[in-house]
Structure formats: structure tokens, C-alpha cells
Amino acid sequence: MNRESAKPAREDAPAHPGASSGRPSLDLSGVDLVPRAVIDAVRPEIDGGRHPIKRVVGQEVRVSARIYADGHDHLAAVLRYRCAADTAWREVRMASLEHDRFEAAFRVERLGDYAYTIEAWVDAFASWRDGLERKVNAGLDVRSELLEGAVLVRAAAERAATTDASWLRARAELLASNQSQERRVETALSIEISECMDRHPDRSRSAHLDRVLHVQVERERARTGAWYEFFPRSCADEPGRHGTFRDCERRLAYVASMGFDVVYLPPIHPIGVTHRKGAGNKSTAQPGDPGSVWAIGSAEGGHKAVHPALGSLADFEHLVESARELGLEIALDLAFQCSPDHPYVEKHPTWFRRRPDGTVHHAENPPKKYEDIYPFDFESEHWRELWMELKSVVSFWIDHGVRIFRVDNPHTKPFAFWEWLIREVRETRPDVVFLSEAFARPAVMQLLAKIGFSQSYSYFTWRNTKEEITQYFTELSSYPNREYLRPNLFANTPDILHEYLQTGKRAAFQTRLVLAATLSGSYGIYGPPFELCIADAVPGSEEYRGSEKYQLVHWDLEREGHIRETVARINEIRRENPAITRGRAPEFYPIDDDELLAYGRTTQDGRETLVVVVNLDPHYTHSGWLDLPLEKLGIDSRQPFQVEDLLGGARYLWHGSRNYVSLDPASIPAHIFRLRRRVRTERDFDYYL
């Protein structure tokens, strides 16, 4: 697990000269000649290859490395890759760039694991050809050189099993012949011979990168999606009644009308009664209090059961199917913990830690105690049995149609467990998506992403100022973070009603919605409180007052001031503009007001850019001059260009790099501009994109 193992590090003594560990040996007789080519500074590569990079099907993996040797010889290299199903490596020739860098790319076309590595060699023919050319240009006699070339070409002919063999043999004869030097040089320097020689290189002294690097290839939903979280039990039409999966089905149409992709349901399992939490997180429940949905398990079943008040497993399957018909996918919560009444507690007492006095360790964050929840002991003497059972929980829900899991607090369970579990699941179901709900230190969040989670909750809710947002998203999109960590930006959660939303009212919700939806491929809201702009918190906290976590809540979906239409429009803009969901990382632009934030989202091919401008101050209008990098955006700074606000609908004619923007929070506190630029085509004809 990671670079650690239970055994101390060993010092190996590789059998080649210059090995960096082990005792040197004066006797060279047992060692091989080391290839002269060197491959280093490989990109992308996570922790020396310990972890895979991530891609979705259809994406490109562009690999570069520094490849060089002593002396002045030319080098050649191939990027080798294969997917899990391949028996052989495929190869693509690497192009030589500046500063000894070589680069090549391949496209991933199947779900699962891809592997890649690099092979490089000294290209004797290209080196010889280059020297010959320079000598010829300097008017030198190259008789000896031509004989050398003939040897190289003849050797290539030996390697070529194809029709190239005889062609090359003839060229070798010509080079060594008595024909005029001019004629022979012409042959030696021809493109035809170079291309043919390139097909039959001498790779007998190739250097091989000493490791294989991996790509975790997932489906598009692992990267892109708009998520909507709601509590099924609060879906009943009438106040006070426990919602059912049938009620949820009606709610789905509402969610679909806003254009979401994923519906995430908090746990749907039976809830324990022992130490059940009361409404408002009171330590004792009143009769009728339904308890926290995360206190999983009762006499009615555990992680493989549904809460009887919600309906049956068949009802759940029906819900999944109904969602699918609406273009929605159901994501379930994986909360690996038990209420004291969970069947596991009695059946598998060793899966839980006990104190010397026999009491079971409940969850705690001293001095806070969560007596309604028992964590598993992942290091128990029966850990293998426990891990297998938890895997069977995932398999169970997969069998009932679920392909997305939001994992509750993964950072409180061993990393090795998740790495094992996710790999096991993906082995047969590479289309399963895992979202890590870890609000932990950066090292922990990063490692969870590295070991397999498709996407990750982020610090987004706590990044509200221009500086905070700019810094955080610059960090997230820096190398190597961008290669493995896909943030899913939840604007709120049942646990987090940020002060910004508490005090900023409707404008704050709109601002955070626009930011969440346009800064990353995946984002989410916890509704209906979000679109209803519910800002009522327990004072001094980020907790919702009367939180759904502990009680049924009846939501008035038509509440005045709701922003359902804005949500729908934003999701529509996302669908229509891959620049946002699949584009390059946000690039922040200067704008001369501390409450105005501006950034561009550009498609991977660089052809389309959306410019988002947000007023972060929910109370006052702010205006400022936005500074766009016109040249980089492909806009002629001498010509006016049109921008269209996809959110507000207005069109403006802008001129030059600096343009005036004003945003009033009382209206809508953001612009999402599409740039309509003139593009000079190869035929030198102007048209609008």
C-alpha cells in the first residue's frame, strides 16, 4: 500500500555497472552493457508510477519524457501501451520536441486499466545521415561514410522480414558501389530510405523505462455530471407522512426538469433505535423521531436491506428504472458503519472494537460522541471476513441496478481497504463510479483520489473570496493533481450550509450555483433546500435548523424566490457547452474589482471559450474592467467582437481586451459569455463560429 510495506526496505544489487545500490564489483564479467539512452522526467506519472492517472473513454493520454544519451547521436523512442484485454503492446512513435523531450499520445477506448511505458534507442542511421549531410554540405569527401551507411542499411535489410528487405539490400549495394558520390549521397539522404529505415530500427540495445504506468479509464459520468441530492423520506406529498420510493418517483420529474444527471440518495436502510438521535440532533429521540439515516441497521436488516417505510427492494428497482427513463441515474450512499442494532453487531462481534470492560467503541471525535454509530474495526482479527462482506454490500446494490456510489467518510477507513475494494469492483464492473466524501487534510484527500475514487468532494464550500477561489482552483488544476483528482463541487450538503449562503440570501445561492456548475465537470446541490434558497441555520454553525438528517421535512417546492429556473438554465448551458464540462482548467482573468471574479473555460481543441464573470458580493452591485487575453483567445484586437450572455440573454459588442462589466445581485449576479469570434480559416475566409 503506497510505497510502504510491512517489511523494511531492501537494497537490491542490479546486475549492471553503475548500479546505485549494493556493493560495487570490480569484476565486470557478469554484467551487461547498459543501454546508452536515458529516459527520465516522464509525464504524466503519479508518485513514480505507484498510482494510475485517470481518463474517461475517448480521452487522450499524452505522454512525454526526457530522452537523451551521451554524445551527439540521434535518438528514437516509442510509447508502448495496452488495455487490460490486449495480449500485446501497441506502439506509437514519439516525436522529438525541444530540450530532449519526446512526446506521443494514445486514445483510451475501453473501460478499465490501460498500461503505458517507453522504449528508447540510439538511432544509428539518423545519426549517420545527419553527419553525412553536414559533411556533404561542407564539401568533404564521404567515401568512408558511405561504406558505413551501407553496413547500416544492410543490417536493417536483415531485420526486415517484409518486401522492404530486398529494397534495402539494393540501396545498401548502391551506397557501397562505384557509382558517383553524388548519386550515392542522394540515395543516402532520400526521404524514402529514412522512412524505410525507421520501419526496421535496431532496438537490440534499447533502454526500457523500468516501470509500467497505469491509466484508470472510466465512463464519462466519472468526470462530468450535475448531481442532485435529496432525502427520500421527505418526498411525501403530505406533511408528516414518511416518504416512499413511489413518492421519490414523482420527485424525479421535478429533478429531471432542472436538467440534472445524477440523483444521490442518502442511506435508504433500516435505522437503529438504540441511542437514536432526536430531531435537531438531540441526544435522545422522541417517539416518532425517525433517527439519522446514517445510523444503519436494525432488526429489520442492515446494509442490504431497505427501510420498510420507503418500500421494498422491488420498489427501489422500479425507482432506478424510472430514473433511467428520465435520463437520471441513482447514486447510493456507502456508509460503512452500524447502529448498535445492526445484525452484524451480534453476528460478528469481532468486527467492532471493544474496551476491556466489554463496551463497544462508538464513533467519536472527542469530546463529541456518536453513540448511535459503531465503526467497524478494519484491523480486527477477522478483517478478511469483514472486507469481503463489505464488498458483497457493493455487489448487492450493483445487482439491483446501482452504478454510482457516494462513499461516506472514506478517510476514516484504511486506504488499503478502499484501494482493494474499488479494484475488486472494477475488475468485473469498470463502469462503477465512486465519489469520495472526505473533508480531510490535503494529503488524505489526494491519496483517496489516487487509490481509485473517481471523484472527490472538495473544499469548495469554504472557498468564497476571489483570492480563495483563484488559489484553490489553480491548485486543483496544477500538475499532477489534475491527472487524478476530479473535484465534484457541492454548493451545499446536509452538513454544510455555509455562512455565505446563510447571510447572502438568493443572490448568494445563485453565485455559488454558477461557480459550482462552471468551475468543474461535476457539481451538485442538496435540494430542495438549495433551489428554495433555504438559509436557516443553527446559530453559530453550518447545520440546517430542523435538519432532514434527523427528521422528516416537507418542502414547499413553489416557495417564493426559488431559483429552479436558474438551475435549469445553468444545467442547459452545461449540456450545450463542453467547454465547461470537458474543457481545459479554468483560467482566471484580471478584473479590477475584488468582488468580481472572471475566468474562461475553453474546449480542449481551443476553438470555443466561455467567459464567466461572477459578483461575489451578494449585497451590492459591482462593476469593473475585464481584461481578456485576446490573442490567446484567437480574437483580432483591432476588430469588435460579439459576446452573448447565455444566462441573461443579452449580446454586447466588445472592442479590445478591456471591457466594462457590471453585475447587480438583485438581478442575477453572473454572466456566462460566449465569445463569437472571427476565425481565419485556411481559405482565408472569415466566418463566425
Add this chain to the structure above:
Amino acid sequence: MNRESAKPAREDAPAHPGASSGRPSLDLSGVDLVPRAVIDAVRPEIDGGRHPIKRVVGQEVRVSARIYADGHDHLAAVLRYRCAADTAWREVRMASLEHDRFEAAFRVERLGDYAYTIEAWVDAFASWRDGLERKVNAGLDVRSELLEGAVLVRAAAERAATTDASWLRARAELLASNQSQERRVETALSIEISECMDRHPDRSRSAHLDRVLHVQVERERARTGAWYEFFPRSCADEPGRHGTFRDCERRLAYVASMGFDVVYLPPIHPIGVTHRKGAGNKSTAQPGDPGSVWAIGSAEGGHKAVHPALGSLADFEHLVESARELGLEIALDLAFQCSPDHPYVEKHPTWFRRRPDGTVHHAENPPKKYEDIYPFDFESEHWRELWMELKSVVSFWIDHGVRIFRVDNPHTKPFAFWEWLIREVRETRPDVVFLSEAFARPAVMQLLAKIGFSQSYSYFTWRNTKEEITQYFTELSSYPNREYLRPNLFANTPDILHEYLQTGKRAAFQTRLVLAATLSGSYGIYGPPFELCIADAVPGSEEYRGSEKYQLVHWDLEREGHIRETVARINEIRRENPAITRGRAPEFYPIDDDELLAYGRTTQDGRETLVVVVNLDPHYTHSGWLDLPLEKLGIDSRQPFQVEDLLGGARYLWHGSRNYVSLDPASIPAHIFRLRRRVRTERDFDYYL
């Protein structure tokens, strides 16, 4: 060699869950539980541990890593290290810093290889103690917790073979006893029990960094030294006579008077006659032309012989001894190449590459040809024999008293050869210093430094503007470069008389001297031309006119305008101020003139700083305001402070961070200021450092 091997990469399948390669296995029965602690982001570490970092005896190795686990437990870690002679690892506890970083340091005290690695574990006692304290502070009942603590303490007693065992056992009994909770809590939270528990941690589930990292420990001269290069054959008192080692001995006093540490002699071996170069690098020699000293080998011998005109091997040994008495050390040139007359050519024909027509490949950089030099074929079928012979050359000169080698063009020989050779030599003679003379691309220069060269020639001669110098030295001192690449700043060489020196006259020589001598621990000049300010070049080139490389030159050491005294003073300043030779990397300060460059050199302990200000324009006086970071320098900005110009001798009273500086190239174009600052001691008493 490097991460490459002649064999393709393999995919290993480590026997633990979550392993990132190999087929996953549903059956956990054969696998071990992975330690929960994670160790990553280790610093310093070169290319994942493939290459050693460098230190000199007495220096510190400060190691840090990110160490963390799932959940909220406390972690503990040790840095483990040992020198080659140690049979067991030594350990030092790592201190916990912010952001999951742990850090510890050790000092290297012996020449040769040191190894270090890291072990980390979840600290059950510290975790328990922390939870207990928080619960006690919250007024909770901790009876169960105290029983848990007793178990932990009892287990530590079992591990303790010392007198601690009975002490701990008694504490465990107390914790589990009927004594008052207050009394038992007091014991549990006492410093004594923490310290004792820290001596007997449970490391049975430790995580071990999966690799051992290395330190190449050398003597001080590998890092610090003033080098003086001269041609022995030009040392005769009378013009026209071939200098001898005896003449060199007289020259040594002159060199010593300028305060140098190392005298580097270009090759001293017999010189070939075939294709011998004439004076001025003419392609044919006239009778009496001595040839290039790099065209090594004649009927009189090869790399293990001395040129008869210089004297005998005994004379050479006498020279080495005389140097030592003057505090100087002789460095020899290792130029692994042969003249066509070298005895190797006849005796070992397979060591050289031949063309199909039987001619031997001479050195070339097409279209340039160096027909007086045959390179070795390091990949010849008898490469082992060749490599061993070349090693014996180094051993030969070591046996004759040489401990420093300047290696000629190492980048045209395989990296694996150097890595092997340097390791072989250091195995028995870890005091031998190797200087790499590679003016190659960054990747190549960096790799040569990584594989063992003690120090490296640099691009310094070609970095002359403020921007170039600032950028280059910022790059050299950045991580990880600073951990393995020690630049030796030659201000000129027999190959490089830069245009700046050609046109800038005396002031240019002074400026480049100050820069070379104060920007790095090691620097050098090629004399006497340097201190005599010889600026006469072959037009349009960096070659000296009438270069010593191809002819005898008689130098007038008293030439008007020489800067011998400045050289001597600079070397004296270096000797007296470890801030320059062993201090932190140069820190560049703002100064508002593009031709003025200012930087500080501060001792490792931060107590002393020299501020160097240089006028880069050799023609005109420049003045400007220098901006010093007073707070960082420990200077009270409200008080005046004295600066003493170690070069000019003047003292100034400065006030505040911005002070005026003016430098006239007609006088001396640099200041080297020592800051005399008031330091507030613990006794709150002001004094001057």
C-alpha cells in the same frame, strides 16, 4: 543505469490488498494487512531514490516526509540512517510539523555512502492520551478509557526489557485500580508516562518506506575551493623554452600568493605527432609545434606517462608535495581519448571504432574533424577490458598523490561508465573529487552530476546580464538541483574567452571574478591570462589568439593592469567568510538599475550576511537604490546600521531598507558589504556581531 535496463519493465504483484499492479485476487487469505501509516513526498530525494543526494563531512541531512493515516490517530516516525561502515541502522525520532509533515536530521561524519529511510506507525498511546484529555476537559466519565490505557501501558511494559518495564507495569496497575479517577487521569496524562511509552512503541504494524535513499558524502573540497588552471609547459622563465615540473614549482608560490586552493593542470602526457595541430589550431604542425596536450599518447607512452619535456614521474610527485606544503592541491585532467600514436591504438585495436575501409573513427563534430584524436568505443566488444584499463589510469594517478580529477568532456562517454568508474574509485578512495567538464544540454549536465561527479562546470561564462544571472542561479539553487549539482564557476577557460571579457577590459575581468567567487562555493580561473586581463581573441570566436592549447606562451606576470591583488583579496574574503563558500544560496535583492546586480550570501545559521553589489557595465558608472529585506536580515529598520565594504575598505552608515550605491568601473566595479548589525541577545543587551 537510470531507470532503464536492457529488459522490458515487469509488472510485479505484491502480496497485499490494493496492490496497484498484477491481477486482483478475491481471496484475501494469502495477503497481509497493510500498515495504516502512509509515507510520501519524501525530501530530499532524487528521481525516486535512483540517485544519491550530496553532502560533505560535517553537513546535515534534513529529511522530511508527509506521514499520515486514515482517521484521526496520532502518528510517530523515525528517520533511519547509517553509513557504509555501520552494521545497524541508527534512528532519530521525527518531529511533527504542520500539514502532516514530519522532519528529522542527522549529520554525516564519514566519507562515503550514507543511507537513510523512514519508518512510521500509528501511535496508539498518544492517540488514546489525546482523546482522554479532551474527554476529561469536557467533564466526561472516562472509566472505560482508563482501562483501555492500562492495556496499552501493560503491553509496553512487555516490550520494555529495561528498568522501564516494572515502572510501566506499576502505572498500568494504577490506571486500572480503584483509586480516584482524578489520580488515575493525572498519571495517564503525565509527561513521565508519555516519555516512557515513547521509548517502547508498538512498531509491529509499522509502515516502512519501500526504498533506501543515499547520500554521497565527500570532503569539503568537493564543495568549496578556488581553482587556478595553468599550462605547465608555459611556466619556463625564458621565452621559447618548454616548461618543466620544476618551473611549475616556482609558479606555485605565485598561485599560492593569490590564495587559491586547487591547481588544475591540463594533460601532462606525451603528445602524438600524427595529425598534430599547429600553432593557432592549424591543421598541420610546423617543426617545433608542441601539439595539443589533449592529443594524448605517443611512442613515449600514454595516460600513465608524463611528457618527457616536463620531467619525470618523480618530478611530478615532487610537484604534488611542494603544492601540498603551500596549501595547494594538484588536480589532473582525465581526457579519455587517444592520439593516433597512443600505444593503445596498436595494442588494443578493438577499443576504437573502425569504418568498413579500415580507417579509425577520429573525433568529429561534423563538419569539424579532430584528426589528432581517436575516441574510445565504450561499446566495443571488449568494453570490460577498456573500462578496467581506464579505471587503472585513475588508480595510477591516485597512487602518485592526485586526489582531484577534472574530467574532460564526460558527456561524450556513456553515463554508465562514469557511474561505474566513480563508484569504483570511491569504494576505496572516497576522498577523490571529480569535476565534470560538460558544456551540454541541461538534462545531460544534470545526469552527470546525479551519477557521481562531485562538481560541474556550468553555463556561467555565458550568463552575463542581470536577468541571465538571476535566472540561472535561481534555477541552480532550486530543489532538487541544489541537492546534487555543485557548480564550479570558471570565469574563463582555455576554450572560452567570452565576448564580455574581450570587450570589457579590466573592469569586465574584475566583475566576472567577483561574480564567480561569490556566487558559488567553487570557482576557478585560467591563468595567467585571467589575472593579466588578456582579452585578445580570434575574431568572431571565444578562442584565445595564439592559444596555449597549441603552443608555448611566455606570460609577463607583471603585465600592467593585472588584477592579482584583487584576486588575492577576493580569495581572502572567501576564506574569512563562510557565508560565501558554505552559506545559503544567493538571494537576489531589488536594485533599481538594470546594470547593477545585488545579492546576499548568508551563513546556514542565518547569523551573518554579505551583500554583493556588482556593476555589470564595464564601461560606465551606474548608481541606484538597493532594497534590503531588513527584517529577514535581523536588522532593526528604525536604527542606523553599518556596512563595511570588504573589497574597497570603506564603511558606510545606512538607514532603512533603501540605500544608495554607486559603482565606477574605472575603480573597482563591485562592493562586498559585510552587515554589522545589532543583535538583541537573550540578556537584552546590544552588541555588534
